[in-house]
Amino acid sequence: MIRAALVVLLLSPGGVSPKLSCSHQDVLDHLNLTMSNEVFRLTRPVLDHTRPTEIELKLVLFSILAMIEKTQTFVPFLWAHMTWTNERIHWDPAQFCGISHITVPREMLWMPDLFIYEMTEKDSSPRNPFVVAYHNGTVMSEEDMRVVSSCRMCMHKFPFDTQSCSLTVGSAIHTVDEMILRSSFDSTRITEFTKEVLWSQGEWEFKHLAVGNRNFSYGGREWDTLVYTFTMKRRPLLHVLNLLVPIMFFLILDLASFFVADHRGEKLGFKVTVLLAISVLLLILNDILPSTSNHTPLIATYCIVIFGLMLLSVLETILVTFLLDMSQKKRPTHKRRNSTT
Ligand SMILES: *[C@@H]1O[C@H](CO)[C@@H](O)[C@H](O)[C@H]1NC(C)=O
Ligand SMILES: *[C@@H]1O[C@H](CO)[C@@H](O)[C@H](O)[C@H]1NC(C)=O
Ligand SMILES: *[C@@H]1O[C@H](CO)[C@@H](O)[C@H](O)[C@H]1NC(C)=O
Numbered sequence: 001m002i003r004a005a006l007v008v009l010l011l012s013p014g015g016v017s018p019k020l021s022c023s024h025q026d027v028l029d030h031l032n033l034t035m036s037n038e039v040f041r042l043t044r045p046v047l048d049h050t051r052p053t054e055i056e057l058k059l060v061l062f063s064i065l066a067m068i069e070k071t072q073t074f075v076p077f078l079w080a081h082m083t084w085t086n087e088r089i090h091w092d093p094a095q096f097c098g099i100s101h102i103t104v105p106r107e108m109l110w111m112p113d114l115f116i117y118e119m120t121e122k123d124s125s126p127r128n129p130f131v132v133a134y135h136n137g138t139v140m141s142e143e144d145m146r147v148v149s150s151c152r153m154c155m156h157k158f159p160f161d162t163q164s165c166s167l168t169v170g171s172a173i174h175t176v177d178e179m180i181l182r183s184s185f186d187s188t189r190i191t192e193f194t195k196e197v198l199w200s201q202g203e204w205e206f207k208h209l210a211v212g213n214r215n216f217s218y219g220g221r222e223w224d225t226l227v228y229t230f231t232m233k234r235r236p237l238l239h240v241l242n243l244l245v246p247i248m249f250f251l252i253l254d255l256a257s258f259f260v261a262d263h264r265g266e267k268l269g270f271k272v273t274v275l276l277a278i279s280v281l282l283l284i285l286n287d288i289l290p291s292t293s294n295h296t297p298l299i300a301t302y303c304i305v306i307f308g309l310m311l312l313s314v315l316e317t318i319l320v321t322f323l324l325d326m327s328q329k330k331r332p333t334h335k336r337r338n339s340t341t
Pocket of ligand 1: 032034036037038
């Protein structure tokens with residue numbers, strides 16, 4: 001018996017003590033991190049309350065889901081990566097078979113109360129239920145989110161426009177002396193990274209992503225915020241083919257009707273039909289453009305000018321028809337008078 005025990009002791013590698021713990025549960029036991037332990041959840045995880053919690057944020061644009069001009073809405077699909085330090089978490093990986101991180105449910109730990117100022121709709125997609133805690137106290141959270149945000153768009157150059165939409169990330173209640181935000185990438189690096197991972201841009205071509213800190217103060221209190229500004233350029237081809245070119249064609253058609261021989265108002269009917277066709281295109285345009293544009297979009301001016309030209313041409317046709325009718329009414333009486341004399 002004693003000999004067998006000795007052999008086991010000698011065979012254990014490096015003579016490490018046999019009570020070496022190798023499961024994640026052992027780490028949780030060591031930290032006393034349980035669902036019911038409120039110490040980890042209730043307060044900001046710093047041992048000295050004057051120390052602010054520094055949150056490192058990485059926001060990556062995966063896809064531009066929609067840009068709705070009418071309601072001035074920008075809908076990106078984002079991936080958010082956040083890390084901060086929980087000073088209550090610490091263990092030595094050497095004591096736990098080299099376990100350097102554990103995955104725990106989100107509800108077990110304190111989470112920063114970050115939100116996006118421009119967001120107009122709550123994100124209803126399911127959240128990632130876990131966070132990762134590292135042995136040195138770093139906690140990492142990753143999330144996908146579909147953000148419905150408001151964005152002021154300038155439609156002056158539509159459809160050759162470039163739009164900039166901002167997302168401001170900040171804490172709801174923690175002021176600048178309690179929570180500070182850092183971006184892990186600078187603007188150049190984050191632009192490059194976004195261009196690499198962006199998989200769907202649709203109508204919009206992603207140009208640039210700028211990130212910067214801005215202090216937001218209200219009622220004597222100050223919050224640290226991180227502002228992400230997305231710059232996108234519209235691909236105008238669809239609108240050119242759908243709106244600008246057809247409107248031009250209708251104008252040409254209208255001008256070409258000058259060569260149509262007039263048989264009792266047929267020309268007038270043709271012109272009015274073309275005018276109606278243009279009104280349909282204008283209705284489509286009206287669906288796209290917001291009614292609260294501070295600058296009149298150039299395309300509206302373009303349409304009004306073309307519409308005005310066609311209106312003039314219809315009026316001209318009416319006048320010519322009228323004058324022809326007048327002279328025709330006069331002429332037969334002349335003829336009759338001639339034939340009687
Ligand atoms: C672990 O936390 C519980 C409260 O959830 C507490 O009652 C208990 O004393 C703690 N144990 C240790 C060893 O700190
Ligand atoms: C903690 O460890 C992780 C992973 O090893 C590392 O990425 C992080 O920078 C460390 N944090 C600190 C504050 O040293
Ligand atoms: C925000 O305010 C804090 C504290 O007042 C200051 O340290 C920091 O430099 C300010 N940041 C900016 C971007 O103004």
